[in-house]
Amino acid sequence: MSVWLAKNNSDLWSSLFLMIVSGLVMREALDLEIGTPTNPGSGFMVFGAAVALGLLALHQFITSFRTRPRATEAGPQRIHRGRILAVISATVLYILALRPAGYLLCTFLLLCFLFQVLERGHWVARTIAAATISSVTYVVFAKMLQLNLPKGFMTLY
Amino acid sequence: MWTDILYGFKVAATPENLLFCFLGVLLGTLVGVLPGIGPAGAMALLLPVSLKITPVGTFIMLSGIYYGSMYGGSTTSILVSIPGEPASVMTCVDGYQMALKGRAGPALGISAFGSFIAGTISILALMVLATPLAKAALKFGPPEFFCLVLMGLTLVTYLSQKPAEKSLMSALVGMLLSWVGTDLINGQARFTFDIMELSDGIGVIPLVMGLFGISEVFMELEKDTRIAVIKTRIHNLLPTREDWRRCAAPILRSSALGFLLGILPGGGGIIANFMAYVMEKRLSKHPERFGKGEIVGVAAPESANNAAAAGAFIPLLSLGIPMNATVALLFAALVIHGVRPGPLLIQNNAEIFWGIIASMYIGNVLLLVLNLPLIGLWVRVLRIPYRIVFPMILLFCLIGAYAVNVSILDLELMLCFGVLGYLMRKLDFDTAPLVLAFLLGPMMEVAMRQSLLLSQGSFGIFVTRPLSAVCLGIAALLLLSNFLPAIRARGRRLAAVEPRV
Numbered sequence: 001m002s003v004w005l006a007k008n009n010s011d012l013w014s015s016l017f018l019m020i021v022s023g024l025v026m027r028e029a030l031d032l033e034i035g036t037p038t039n040p041g042s043g044f045m046v047f048g049a050a051v052a053l054g055l056l057a058l059h060q061f062i063t064s065f066r067t068r069p070r071a072t073e074a075g076p077q078r079i080h081r082g083r084i085l086a087v088i089s090a091t092v093l094y095i096l097a098l099r100p101a102g103y104l105l106c107t108f109l110l111l112c113f114l115f116q117v118l119e120r121g122h123w124v125a126r127t128i129a130a131a132t133i134s135s136v137t138y139v140v141f142a143k144m145l146q147l148n149l150p151k152g153f154m155t156l157y
Numbered sequence: 158m159w160t161d162i163l164y165g166f167k168v169a170a171t172p173e174n175l176l177f178c179f180l181g182v183l184l185g186t187l188v189g190v191l192p193g194i195g196p197a198g199a200m201a202l203l204l205p206v207s208l209k210i211t212p213v214g215t216f217i218m219l220s221g222i223y224y225g226s227m228y229g230g231s232t233t234s235i236l237v238s239i240p241g242e243p244a245s246v247m248t249c250v251d252g253y254q255m256a257l258k259g260r261a262g263p264a265l266g267i268s269a270f271g272s273f274i275a276g277t278i279s280i281l282a283l284m285v286l287a288t289p290l291a292k293a294a295l296k297f298g299p300p301e302f303f304c305l306v307l308m309g310l311t312l313v314t315y316l317s318q319k320p321a322e323k324s325l326m327s328a329l330v331g332m333l334l335s336w337v338g339t340d341l342i343n344g345q346a347r348f349t350f351d352i353m354e355l356s357d358g359i360g361v362i363p364l365v366m367g368l369f370g371i372s373e374v375f376m377e378l379e380k381d382t383r384i385a386v387i388k389t390r391i392h393n394l395l396p397t398r399e400d401w402r403r404c405a406a407p408i409l410r411s412s413a414l415g416f417l418l419g420i421l422p423g424g425g426g427i428i429a430n431f432m433a434y435v436m437e438k439r440l441s442k443h444p445e446r447f448g449k450g451e452i453v454g455v456a457a458p459e460s461a462n463n464a465a466a467a468g469a470f471i472p473l474l475s476l477g478i479p480m481n482a483t484v485a486l487l488f489a490a491l492v493i494h495g496v497r498p499g500p501l502l503i504q505n506n507a508e509i510f511w512g513i514i515a516s517m518y519i520g521n522v523l524l525l526v527l528n529l530p531l532i533g534l535w536v537r538v539l540r541i542p543y544r545i546v547f548p549m550i551l552l553f554c555l556i557g558a559y560a561v562n563v564s565i566l567d568l569e570l571m572l573c574f575g576v577l578g579y580l581m582r583k584l585d586f587d588t589a590p591l592v593l594a595f596l597l598g599p600m601m602e603v604a605m606r607q608s609l610l611l612s613q614g615s616f617g618i619f620v621t622r623p624l625s626a627v628c629l630g631i632a633a634l635l636l637l638s639n640f641l642p643a644i645r646a647r648g649r650r651l652a653a654v655e656p657r658v
Contacts, residue, residue, distance in 0.1 A: 010584050018326060025333055032347060038614030042340040042347055045602045046333065053329040056322055063322075083378045087551070088576065094555065095568045107552065114548035118378070129545070137552065145209055147560035 015061035022054030086117050102152020103142070107134035162284065165511030169519055174217050177210065178516045181218035182523050185225020189245075190233055190535045191546065196226035198373055198550070200486040201365040204493065205557040212494040213509050217516040219490050223483050224276060224466040224517065227426055228524045231268040231459050232535050235261060244426025244462040247434035251447060251454030258450050266394040267404055267452055268459040269528040275412035275460035276521040279467035282416055283474075284514050287503070291475035294500035299611065300618050303604035304628035306597050309478050310590065311632040312421065314639075316428065319587040321639040327581065331591035334359055335598030342606055354566045361489045363558045363567045364595060367574025368581075368588045369482075370554040374547050375579040394529050396452070404456040407437045415461030419468020421480065426462035433461030467517065473498055474510060478597065482589035485596050492596075 028043070029050060035041025094110045111130035142149040168174065188199040200219050207215040230245030235252035248268065255264040297305070314324035337348040338358030349355040396404070411433035418429040437457040438447045447454050469484045477499025479485040491498050496506055503510045528535075558571040578588050612618035620626045 014584050014586075018330075021330075028348065032345065036614060037609050037616065040606045040609050042343060042345040045605060046336055046347065049329050049332050053326060053333070056326050056329070060322055060326070080379050084375050084579070087375070087378060088572070091551070091555070091572055095565060095572065098559070098568070099565065111548055111552070114551065115544060118544040118547065119542070133549070133552070137556065141556055141560065145206060147205070147556065148563045149556065149560065 011060055011064035015057045015064060018057035019054055019061065022050045022057060025050035026054070083117055087114065090114070090117075098152075099150045100152055103149040104134055104138055105152060107137065158284065158288070161507070161511050162515060164507070165513075165515030166518075168213060168508045168512035169217065169516035173211075174214055174512065174516065175519070177214040177218040178221050178520050179523055181221020182225035182228075182520045182527060183221075184218075185222040185227075186229035186232075186524065186527055186535065187538060188222065189226035189229020189231075190538050191541075195369070195373070195483075196223050197365070197483045197486055198369040199226070200483065200490070201362070201369050202550070202553045202557055204362050204365070204486070204490055205561045207490055208493065208561065212491065212496050212506070213512045215490050215494060216487065216509055216513050219487050220470075220513055220517065221520050223487070224463060224520065225524055227459075227463045227466050228269065228272050228528050229535070230462070231272070231455070232265065232528070232532070233539060235264045235268065235455070236536060237539065244430050244465070245459070246427070247430045247458040248455055250434070251449070251451045254448070254450035255452065255455065260450065260452075262393040263396045263400055263452065264455050265532055266529065267396045267400060267456045269394075269525055270396065271404065271408045271411075271456040271460040272463040272528075273521055273525045274408050275415060275464040276467060276524075277518065278409075278412045279416040279419070279464040280514060280517045280521070283467050283470055283517075287471050287475045287510075290471065291500040291503050294476050297500070297624070298622070299604040299607040300622050300625040301628070303601055303608055304619055304625035304632070305476065306478060306601045306604070308628040308632045308635075309472075309480060310594055310597065311635045313480070313590050313593055314587075315635045316421070317587045317590060318427070319585055323584075323586045324590045325636075325639075327586050327588065328590035328594040331594030332598040332601070334364070334591075335595045336602065341599060341603055352566070354562075354564060359570060359595075360562065360567055361493070361596065362561050363571035364574050365486060365489065365592060366554045366558050367571040367576075368578035368592060370550060371571060371575025372578025372582060372588070374551050374554075375575065376582060377543065377547060394532065400452050404453055407433075407440075407453045407457040408460045410436065410440075411457040411461040412464040415464030416468040418461070419465030420471050426465045429461040429465035430458040433457040470513075474502060474513075475500060477502070477600075479593060482592050485589075485593050488596055 029047035032043035033041040034043045034047050090113050094106050097106050108130050111133055115126040141147045199222050231248050234245040234248035235256050238249045238253035252264045310328050314321055314328055317324040339356050414433055415429035437453050438444050469480055472478045472480045473484050479488040488498055558567045581588050608618050619629055
């Protein structure tokens with residue numbers, strides 16, 4: 001049972017999620033107006049695609065119960081899921097702070113954090129690397145390539 | 158045709174375009190060498206920067222990344238036994254064995270020469286085939302385009318390395334995402350949730366950067382990536398006369414095979430690399446040598462993946478249909494610049510069409526120069542610590558996604574697509590059909606609705622026209638072949654359970 005849960009649940013949950021998505025899209029397509037074959041509306045193709053998605057997801061859902069569980073392979077490598085969650089959280093904070101705090105400060109802090117998460121080394125080296133990369137990328141992208149990067153508090157100067 | 162190609166060389170040989178060609182093949186080799194980031198990811202990163210460049214320069218540079226990565230991938234395969242990018246998987250088998258036996262030099266040499274020969278042959282074929290195909294495509298109407306795109310998408314899901322059912326779902330999700338925004342025909346807003354920025358639809362840059370760039374970073378973050386480069390002296394890069402004698406025919410055969418597989422939807426370098434290896438092993442008088450450091454086992458797959466890279470340009474340039482995810486990014490780059498790839502490209506944008514073909518000749522020569530004398534440099538690149546590489550990829554994705562529209566929403570979307578891409582990979586879904594369907598979805602919808610308007614609501618229009626009927630038939634067969642084994646297996650199971658009377 002535990003093996004079944006571990007292996008087949010991914011298909012089960014993904015198909016359930018896709019069935020819900022398909023249902024919501026179908027409802028939205030009906031609101032958009034499907035039209036008729038002579039005069040197809042905005043929801044015509046959307047509805048068709050959502051029905052096809054729903055049917056395929058249903059098929060996968062049923063199959064996930066019938067498929068015999070495969071034995072989980074014990075890989076030699078450790079999986080660092082915590083790292084991914086940490087990087088996602090840091091990126092969310094970066095996106096939220098980018099406009100108010102500006103590119104330079106946000107990027108410097110993000111890089112310091114990423115270097116710390118990926119491999120712990122000497123903090124001075126990490127800080128110098130983060131400061132150098134954020135400054136160089138700012139000069140290259142904002143000054144040389146004229147891309148619009150937020151200045152944040154630097155606009156005060 | 159020769160005047161056209163001369164015109165192409167005139168376009169490609171300007172100092173500016175030569176620089177873009179050089180940058181493209183250099184970056185392509187770099188991403189090919191570095192496992193983790195593929196050509197699609199690198200192209201996605203450069204899309205925003207390409208807005209500052211001319212359409213010809215953009216296309217020359219991004220194409221250079223595509224075929225350059227095929228060259229670079231072999232270096233990692235031979236020296237580390239990790240494919241730098243998926244289209245070099247089979248090169249690992251004999252390439253690494255050759256390196257262990259102290260023949261890393263000839264392995265790298267034959268892979269570079271094989272790639273050069275295959276690349277040149279397939280560019281010639283591209284030049285010859287693309288123009289007549291584009292002329293034929295001018296006669297296509299909306300029903301033909303709809304069925305052709307449908308067939309292409311079905312083939313992509315059929316040839317995907319992931320389960321076909323999941324690839325189909327992936328393509329359908331891509332289509333639904335492509336319809337977010339204003340309806341192209343009647344101007345009605347769809348799935349915009351009253352967000353003004355979504356009225357133009359979801360941007361291709363956040364989508365591809367998230368699915369290819371960010372998700373790749375997440376995939377690599379979850380494991381400990383340490384690369385052990387084989388400690389061997391790389392010398393004698395030039396293959397011997399005996400090596401050439403044994404490899405000449407396999408290089409030519411694999412070039413032809415790779416080119417044909419490249420034209421097919423979803424084909425690309427991965428299948429070509431694998432098929433060429435299998436073909437040569439079957440044809441060899443000494444199949445037992447394969448897997449133990451056979452030089453043909455390096456020359457054939459490397460030639461095939463380069464030929465496939467050029468072959469993939471045919472449907473893009475002549476029909477306007479990208480057949481794999483990397484080429485889909487070239488399509489996206491042209492669309493961003495307001496250039497519509499397709500049958501009219503040769504007429505309306507001759508400088509792009511002939512310029513890119515000429516630049517591929519130049520790029521192939523540059524790649525030979527970059528890959529042989531600079532091999533030591535690429536070995537050093539392999540030793541760059543990943544704690545530097547991954548934060549940089551993430552940072553470039555963030556800069557790129559933000560800078561195009563100066564939009565925080567694009568950053569949020571990119572992160573969401575990054576998480577989606579990561580989950581898709583973990584759950585065994587293929588991301589390539591999603592991207593292809595996203596790019597082709599609007600074209601498909603317009604073609605479908607126009608066809609129905611033309612036929613006054615009759616779906617018969619798709620089966621009464623010969624080309625659309627053939628494409629639809631192929632698509633139906635592919636779909637059935639995906640599901641028939643499951644249906645047959647179910648029948649067998651039921652028959653086994655039912656009591657016999």
